[in-house]
Amino acid sequence: MPLLIKNARLVDPSQGLDETTSLIIDQGKVASVGVGLPEPAGAELLDAAGRLVLPGFIDLHVHFREPGQTAKECIETGCRAAVAGGFTSVCAMANTKPVNDSVAITEMMLNRANKANLCRYFPLGTVTKGAAGEELADYGTLKAAGCVAFSDDGLPVMNASIMRRALEYTAWLGVPVVAHEEDVNLAAKGYMNEGAVSAFLGCHGIPAAAEEAMVARDIVLAEHTGGHLHLAHLSTRGALRQVREAKARGLNVTCEVTPHHFALTDREMTRFDADFKMNPPLRTEADVEAVLEAIADGTVDAIATDHAPHAWDDKECELRDASFGVIGLETAFPLALEILVGRGVIGLSRAVELFTQGPARVFHLDRLGLGSLAPGSEADFVLVDPEARIDVDRAFVQSRSFNTPFKGWSLPGRVVGTWVGGRRVWG
Numbered sequence: 001m002p003l004l005i006k007n008a009r010l011v012d013p014s015q016g017l018d019e020t021t022s023l024i025i026d027q028g029k030v031a032s033v034g035v036g037l038p039e040p041a042g043a044e045l046l047d048a049a050g051r052l053v054l055p056g057f058i059d060l061h062v063h064f065r066e067p068g069q070t071a072k073e074c075i076e077t078g079c080r081a082a083v084a085g086g087f088t089s090v091c092a093m094a095n096t097k098p099v100n101d102s103v104a105i106t107e108m109m110l111n112r113a114n115k116a117n118l119c120r121y122f123p124l125g126t127v128t129k130g131a132a133g134e135e136l137a138d139y140g141t142l143k144a145a146g147c148v149a150f151s152d153d154g155l156p157v158m159n160a161s162i163m164r165r166a167l168e169y170t171a172w173l174g175v176p177v178v179a180h181e182e183d184v185n186l187a188a189k190g191y192m193n194e195g196a197v198s199a200f201l202g203c204h205g206i207p208a209a210a211e212e213a214m215v216a217r218d219i220v221l222a223e224h225t226g227g228h229l230h231l232a233h234l235s236t237r238g239a240l241r242q243v244r245e246a247k248a249r250g251l252n253v254t255c256e257v258t259p260h261h262f263a264l265t266d267r268e269m270t271r272f273d274a275d276f277k278m279n280p281p282l283r284t285e286a287d288v289e290a291v292l293e294a295i296a297d298g299t300v301d302a303i304a305t306d307h308a309p310h311a312w313d314d315k316e317c318e319l320r321d322a323s324f325g326v327i328g329l330e331t332a333f334p335l336a337l338e339i340l341v342g343r344g345v346i347g348l349s350r351a352v353e354l355f356t357q358g359p360a361r362v363f364h365l366d367r368l369g370l371g372s373l374a375p376g377s378e379a380d381f382v383l384v385d386p387e388a389r390i391d392v393d394r395a396f397v398q399s400r401s402f403n404t405p406f407k408g409w410s411l412p413g414r415v416v417g418t419w420v421g422g423r424r425v426w427g
């Protein structure tokens, strides 16, 4: 049965649209967009009542812990958190147990996601076998099995020769290498940003140079190989400056930033609460300013959550010993509304772009009809009430874990409904 959506404020940067209009959805796809469309025979009617209709969000960076650590999250609970947050596609990191360096694991993940039947799920394969940093994974067979990119995320690829080969081989396949940039020798025993706050607290710090030195190395390697380097969760002024310069030189370099890195600084660490501990760490105010500038000037391609669920006892211990990582699927878009749009850093259309067309392009998901609501696209969309607020508490969060630094926050932007391929999966 076709679906006619009326009185929608459709914001779709892929079509340059921000206007009140109607959409017709038929057979899982967008059939037409425009004011005063004739009602198809027997159509179901949805009155958006002026609320936002947006292309479904795409998250390039989530950790769903299946196989291996399903007490933290499984593919089904992760996908439920995704659709509750308005995400209709997620790209899942390979640092599961065992890691995703084989067709068997990729297929198992895809089967589990299929069974959950909530959002689209795109696995990443590892860069190296076992994510051990020594031997390249088999990119061709992993791509054929469904992997959309390759990453050892959680761990940097410290061997430059391995990174060089990875960029060369993936260039032939036309898929990106996603880099977690952290020089392990510079980061050493650090567990928060190195700076005035870490000195005051007497905590081991991770210097900005740990990230920036690796970004520099990998931009050099991307230039020499022609490979597509996608830089995950960038957090420092120097890292973003290098991306801006690399893009100006026409290199095949893209990057993402997370909501926690645009919303919070390392001052939060004075609470000694491990829900503020993640990798890369929360940085200084100057770094947050640089993240906001890079979001505004187009240096940043996508907002990605780095949704990293951890169990209560992974966090409820000495800060030094706690796991790195925070959840983020349900708070990402509300934080963008509050901090990016609400404080005038960017307009709503650019914010939507960072969740839709931007990430779609990075992993070439635009070729699958994702990240856009132009006629012919997949009918993946989200209905958001920008006036209604959310309260970030345990009842609101669908994830199996609750390690969020935004607990207790009230934010604008309730996801009223989420549709994947024309089927309502949330709300």
Ligand SMILES: NC(=O)N[C@@H](CC(=O)O)C(=O)O
Pocket: 063, 095, 153, 154, 155, 180, 277, 278, 279, 280, 306, 308, 309, 324, 325, 326
């Ligand atoms: N971001 C984190 O602090 N943790 C991630 C790994 C990662 O993204 O590096 C995790 O898997 O828990």
Ligand SMILES: [Zn+2]
Pocket: 153, 154, 155, 180, 232, 233, 279, 280
């Ligand atoms: Zn990482």
Ligand SMILES: [Zn+2]
Pocket: 061, 063, 093, 153, 154, 306, 308
């Ligand atoms: Zn990650």
